Amino acid sequence: MKSRWSDQDAGRCEGDLALRVYTSRLLGAEPSLVLHGGGNTSVKSSITNLFGEAENVIYVKGSGWDLETIEAAGFSPCRMQPLLALSKLETLSDPQMAAELRKSMTEVSAPAPSVEAILHAILPARFVDHTHADAVLTMTNSPDGEQRVRELFGDRLVYIPYVMPGFKLARLCADLYPAQAGRNTLGMLLLKHGLFTFGETAKESYERMIDLVSMAEGYLVRRGAVSAGPSKRSVTESTSRELRVDIAALRRVVSDTAGSPMILSVHTDAEALAFATRPDIGEISQQGPATPDHVIRTKRIPLVGRDVAAYASAYREYFRGLGNASLTMLDPAPRVLLDPELGLGTVGRTAKDAAIVEDIYRHTMQIISRATALGGWEALPARDVFDVEYWDLEQAKVRKGGSPPVLTGEVALVTGAASGIGKACVASLLSRGAAVVALDRSAAVGSLYRRKDYLGLTCDVASEVEISRALEAGVRAFGGLDMLVLNAGIFPPSAPVSALSSDTWRQTMSINLDANLVLLRESHPLLKLSPRGGRVVIIGSKNVPAPGPGAAAYSASKAALQQLARVVALEWGADRIRVNTIHPNAVFDTGLWTPEIISARAASYGVSVDEYRTNNVLKVEVASRDVGELAAELCGPLFAKTTGAQIPVDGGTIRVI
Numbered sequence: 001m002k003s004r005w006s007d008q009d010a011g012r013c014e015g016d017l018a019l020r021v022y023t024s025r026l027l028g029a030e031p032s033l034v035l036h037g038g039g040n041t042s043v044k045s046s047i048t049n050l051f052g053e054a055e056n057v058i059y060v061k062g063s064g065w066d067l068e069t070i071e072a073a074g075f076s077p078c079r080m081q082p083l084l085a086l087s088k089l090e091t092l093s094d095p096q097m098a099a100e101l102r103k104s105m106t107e108v109s110a111p112a113p114s115v116e117a118i119l120h121a122i123l124p125a126r127f128v129d130h131t132h133a134d135a136v137l138t139m140t141n142s143p144d145g146e147q148r149v150r151e152l153f154g155d156r157l158v159y160i161p162y163v164m165p166g167f168k169l170a171r172l173c174a175d176l177y178p179a180q181a182g183r184n185t186l187g188m189l190l191l192k193h194g195l196f197t198f199g200e201t202a203k204e205s206y207e208r209m210i211d212l213v214s215m216a217e218g219y220l221v222r223r224g225a226v227s228a229g230p231s232k233r234s235v236t237e238s239t240s241r242e243l244r245v246d247i248a249a250l251r252r253v254v255s256d257t258a259g260s261p262m263i264l265s266v267h268t269d270a271e272a273l274a275f276a277t278r279p280d281i282g283e284i285s286q287q288g289p290a291t292p293d294h295v296i297r298t299k300r301i302p303l304v305g306r307d308v309a310a311y312a313s314a315y316r317e318y319f320r321g322l323g324n325a326s327l328t329m330l331d332p333a334p335r336v337l338l339d340p341e342l343g344l345g346t347v348g349r350t351a352k353d354a355a356i357v358e359d360i361y362r363h364t365m366q367i368i369s370r371a372t373a374l375g376g377w378e379a380l381p382a383r384d385v386f387d388v389e390y391w392d393l394e395q396a397k398v399r400k401g402g403s404p405p406v407l408t409g410e411v412a413l414v415t416g417a418a419s420g421i422g423k424a425c426v427a428s429l430l431s432r433g434a435a436v437v438a439l440d441r442s443a444a445v446g447s448l449y450r451r452k453d454y455l456g457l458t459c460d461v462a463s464e465v466e467i468s469r470a471l472e473a474g475v476r477a478f479g480g481l482d483m484l485v486l487n488a489g490i491f492p493p494s495a496p497v498s499a500l501s502s503d504t505w506r507q508t509m510s511i512n513l514d515a516n517l518v519l520l521r522e523s524h525p526l527l528k529l530s531p532r533g534g535r536v537v538i539i540g541s542k543n544v545p546a547p548g549p550g551a552a553a554y555s556a557s558k559a560a561l562q563q564l565a566r567v568v569a570l571e572w573g574a575d576r577i578r579v580n581t582i583h584p585n586a587v588f589d590t591g592l593w594t595p596e597i598i599s600a601r602a603a604s605y606g607v608s609v610d611e612y613r614t615n616n617v618l619k620v621e622v623a624s625r626d627v628g629e630l631a632a633e634l635c636g637p638l639f640a641k642t643t644g645a646q647i648p649v650d651g652g653t654i655r656v657i
């Protein structure tokens with residue numbers, strides 16, 4: 001491991017806290033040190049209060065902040081004196097401790113301090129860094145782990161047996177640290193948990209961390225535990241309808257077991273497959289997490305294979321065995337799946353959660369493989385992992401709950417998504433918590449959003465192969481399909497039937513009608529597996545009930561699509577799939593409406609362009625957003641008992657009313 005310290009960057013930091021932010025981010029930038037909210041850092045300093053008195057404080061990482069992106073505002077300033085006094089108490093419950101930590105803060109608006117605040121306070125050095133370094137965990141979670149680290153690090157470290165994080169750990173360190181620390185002490189090792197280093201400067205503490213972790217990495221190399229390993233590159237992915245349906249069926253069972261729709265991401269790269277197909281996978285994967293706080297994301301152990309029911313009943317057994325009546329059982333669904341065909345599957349309430357689980361488990365796979373090469377993988381006993389999983393502070397979060405956005409955990413596919421109504425549908429679905437697969441002929445769809453719950457794919461919906469590929473990619477990313485928004489369409493130049501070319505007619509039918517048949521047909525087995533029942537939203541047109549002269553191909557294609565939708569609503573009702581149509585009119589902020597087309601349509605009705613824009617009963621202009629919001633709402637609970645409906649968004653059209 002290389003130090004990322006730069007004198008130039010550090011030189012720009014003014015004061016202790018700025019340097020603390022700087023090296024915290026250096027630690028956070030190294031995923032083999034800390035992952036997603038793991039680890040914490042602090043600096044001791046002094047401030048002058050309102051009365052002009054100097055106060056000793058410690059800035060400690062606030063909960064909810066990630067070291068990788070932390071800012072000064074992410075540190076909680078706590079008074080040192082009450083923290084040191086707390087460390088002398090014999091007992092203190094963790095909820096009490098959290099309350100006391102809050103009281104010690106000099107700024108009420110700062111985030112809640114890390115539960116390790118007292119532990120940071122009792123260490124005498126000014127800067128304290130704490131990570132869950134992969135290489136150190138590989139050593140401590142192997143047979144004779146303690147002996148290995150003692151031999152390697154000698155008196156550079158103070159060694160603390162495993163105790164659950166929180167007050168008990170702080171209390172134990174308050175006793176053991178002064179008893180063991182000496183002239184050569186650079187840090188403190190918490191067995192089966194992680195590593196602390198400290199120093200008088202930010203650089204000293206940070207570089208001690210890098211040096212000690214490098215020593216552990218060197219040890220693993222010397223013992224032959226580090227191999228190049230298979231790459232993360234994806235192996236060629238087949239587009240098989242059966243595989244898609246298998247994945248969606250698995251997600252359905254996981255969601256039903258969890259009690260709400262879940263995202264399932266499937267990773268069939270060489271690294272994932274190599275691990276999932278190890279002959280000893282049934283044993284090595286069932287020991288426990290690399291460090292206890294991973295349990296909150298990954299659960300204690302993965303599901304090997306696809307028997308979710310067996311996993312859930314084993315989880316209930318685990319809870320019955322170790323829990324008590326005061327605890328609320330978490331859902332019994334797995335968060336990590338290992339399968340010889342599907343490789344690594346990761347599950348989360350949102351796509352972001354599933355991605356965090358993936359990051360954590362990829363590191364876990366490597367740690368387990370290396371520890372196994374050292375002689376065996378030994379995680380913490382289930383009891384210790386359970387205590388973290390069902391920690392008072394975590395349980396409080398569960399009870400507080402709060403309701404997530406209405407479409408959380410669900411997956412939508414939108415066609416024609418790069419602009420206009422399709423783009424608006426994507427925005428409305430994302431804002432309601434759905435993960436979205438967005439298709440468009442334009443490559444712009446790939447970069448509409450950079451977020452884990454968005455997958456933008458260039459796709460010509462007139463191509464069955466491309467549709468199949470897109471569905472495959474969507475199912476691999478999110479696990480299934482719950483909502484289908486058929487929006488892609490073309491509006492050919494105005495032409496009377498007497499001058500309408502066969503090519504224009506056929507091309508319009510091909511995009512506006514034929515492509516939607518393929519999308520519906522191929523999506524059906526997936527929609528059928530939707531945990532809450534599938535939903536289809538068809539973006540129709542006012543031209544269905546009120547066609548216009550010069551728009552024969554468009555009007556006929558949308559009318560045929562409408563008739564298709566009605567039949568689909570009839571056929572799929574038994575599969576709990578709702579099919580509804582929106583008929584927008586005169587939505588001018590879309591790619592369909594060029595100024596030329598607007599002028600031509602206005603002329604064909606004998607009105608000005610301005611009159612044409614608000615030519616409706618309410619005299620309002622209809623925007624893409626109005627259509628997108630209605631499309632998303634149609635997928636929600638408000639319309640749970642509506643299918644086969646046709647709803648206008650047009651300000652009221654006199655020819656239809």
Ligand SMILES: [Zn+2]
Nearest residue numbers: 039132193194
């Ligand atoms: Zn820790």
